[in-house]
Amino acid sequence: MGQGLSCRGKDEHWLFTAVQSGDLETVRSVLERDPDLIRQTTVNDRHSALHIAAANGRIEIVSMLLDDRLVNADSLNRHKQTPLMLAAMHGKISCVQKLIEAGANILVFDSMNGRTCLHYAAFYGHSDCLQTILSAARTSHIAVSWGFSRFVNIRDGKGATPLHLAARQQHPDCVHILLDNGALVCASTGGYSFPGSTPLHLAARGGSIDCIRELLAWGADRLQQDSSGRIPYTVALKHKNEACAALLNPSSPEPLVWPSPLKFISELHQDAKALLEQALMEANREWEKTLLKSIKQSLPSPSHSDSVDDNISQVSEMEVCCICFDQECTIEVQDCGHQMCAQCTLALCCHNKSRPSPPPVCPFCRSKIERLVAVEVKADSQDLNNPKAWKSRMANNCIEESCSFKGLSAVPSFGKGRSHGSIRISVDTECIDKT
Numbered sequence: 001m002g003q004g005l006s007c008r009g010k011d012e013h014w015l016f017t018a019v020q021s022g023d024l025e026t027v028r029s030v031l032e033r034d035p036d037l038i039r040q041t042t043v044n045d046r047h048s049a050l051h052i053a054a055a056n057g058r059i060e061i062v063s064m065l066l067d068d069r070l071v072n073a074d075s076l077n078r079h080k081q082t083p084l085m086l087a088a089m090h091g092k093i094s095c096v097q098k099l100i101e102a103g104a105n106i107l108v109f110d111s112m113n114g115r116t117c118l119h120y121a122a123f124y125g126h127s128d129c130l131q132t133i134l135s136a137a138r139t140s141h142i143a144v145s146w147g148f149s150r151f152v153n154i155r156d157g158k159g160a161t162p163l164h165l166a167a168r169q170q171h172p173d174c175v176h177i178l179l180d181n182g183a184l185v186c187a188s189t190g191g192y193s194f195p196g197s198t199p200l201h202l203a204a205r206g207g208s209i210d211c212i213r214e215l216l217a218w219g220a221d222r223l224q225q226d227s228s229g230r231i232p233y234t235v236a237l238k239h240k241n242e243a244c245a246a247l248l249n250p251s252s253p254e255p256l257v258w259p260s261p262l263k264f265i266s267e268l269h270q271d272a273k274a275l276l277e278q279a280l281m282e283a284n285r286e287w288e289k290t291l292l293k294s295i296k297q298s299l300p301s302p303s304h305s306d307s308v309d310d311n312i313s314q315v316s317e318m319e320v321c322c323i324c325f326d327q328e329c330t331i332e333v334q335d336c337g338h339q340m341c342a343q344c345t346l347a348l349c350c351h352n353k354s355r356p357s358p359p360p361v362c363p364f365c366r367s368k369i370e371r372l373v374a375v376e377v378k379a380d381s382q383d384l385n386n387p388k389a390w391k392s393r394m395a396n397n398c399i400e401e402s403c404s405f406k407g408l409s410a411v412p413s414f415g416k417g418r419s420h421g422s423i424r425i426s427v428d429t430e431c432i433d434k435t
């Protein structure tokens with residue numbers, strides 16, 4: 001290739017090779033000799049030096065080009081892709097961060113599929129890049145001019161949102177982040193995949209049980225049809241995704257759904273939210289286990305009894321929840337200060353779609369729940385003035401009181417068998433994957 005090149009052509013070739021391999025010194029010296037070279041692009045795709053550096057994660061070169069203001073952060077290649085899109089596509093998080101810092105526009109659409117950098121991050125499953133772009137959107141002018149939630153649910157040329165793409169490509173982490181940021185769980189695509197598909201249809205098609213679990217926990221509707229009248233269950237069956245079909249079968253019981261409409265949940269402190277999310281997923285894992293049992297012939301023999309015993313002895317040292325007498329108190333209701341476990345908190349707040357419930361109140365004193373926070377672990381738990389120690393004593397005396405929480409038992413999957421559930425299910429799904 002080098003033979004027919006003019007002197008300039010050779011330099012150009014060296015420049016792109018040096019950028020690709022991250023050779024900062026050569027890039028500098030070639031550009032010193034001929035500063036105009038920076039405006040050159042590759043022959044076929046018309047990539048700029050910044051595109052190549054970003055796609056290959058060459059952060060030093062990206063920084064040099066941007067800091068010295070040698071290039072436009074939003075230069076476009078033949079397909080109208082920005083360097084930010086390529087960095088998001090290849091999961092080059094430091095380049096994504098640097099480009100955004102340098103003012104790269106997150107709201108550019110490529111000419112191939114009409115996709116933004118958010119679509120790229122979701123499609124290729126780079127959750128760190130996805131999170132960075134979403135954080136940038138929250139604080140940028142886009143949140144004001146466009147609206148943050150409109151950006152999260154932005155559609156490509158065929159009507160696919162980033163959530164559709166993440167679900168189709170089997171990226172549960174991205175699905176989770178998008179839902180957590182307000183992605184619409186029941187949005188239908190226009191022409192992408194089968195017209196009218198929801199994220200649940202696409203997850204059923206892709207066969208990702210993890211994505212299906214996330215979508216259902218966020219309230220995805222198992223009965224929503226695509227344009228040809230198919231529900232996600234039918235799609236899973238057609239693609240022989242048996243395990244997915246078991247969870248999507250509309251005649252099976254519904255999982256617990258994250259209570260997103262409740263205002264105080266969206267204002268949850270991060271640590272309380274993490275505890276509740278974990279409890280929800282654990283409860284649904286039990287639900288899942290029951291459903292998956294029916295499609296399996298043989299259960300693996302339980303080989304993890306040791307770790308179960310460990311968990312039980314750990315729990316016995318903690319403050320026990322006065323509602324279930326099973327789990328430790330990890331969540332505190334404010335302002336009253338009463339405490340309970342994450343599972344019982346969820347049982348109060350969660351709803352099955354079939355029976356929506358009124359805003360929850362504290363089960364001990366019936367006062368309005370202003371906030372839910374994670375219980376702080378205090379070293380001096382023997383102190384009787386300490387509310388936690390008081391709770392511990394109360395645990396021995398509140399059996400009668402717990403009778404008034406009978407309603408909780410109507411909520412499926414809570415209480416029993418919490419510690420071994422997560423261990424066994426990982427074995428279960430392994431077996432299913434192999435079949």
Ligand SMILES: [Zn+2]
Binds near residue numbers: 323324327340341
């Ligand atoms: Zn409890």
Ligand SMILES: [Zn+2]
Binds near residue numbers: 336362363367
């Ligand atoms: Zn209370």
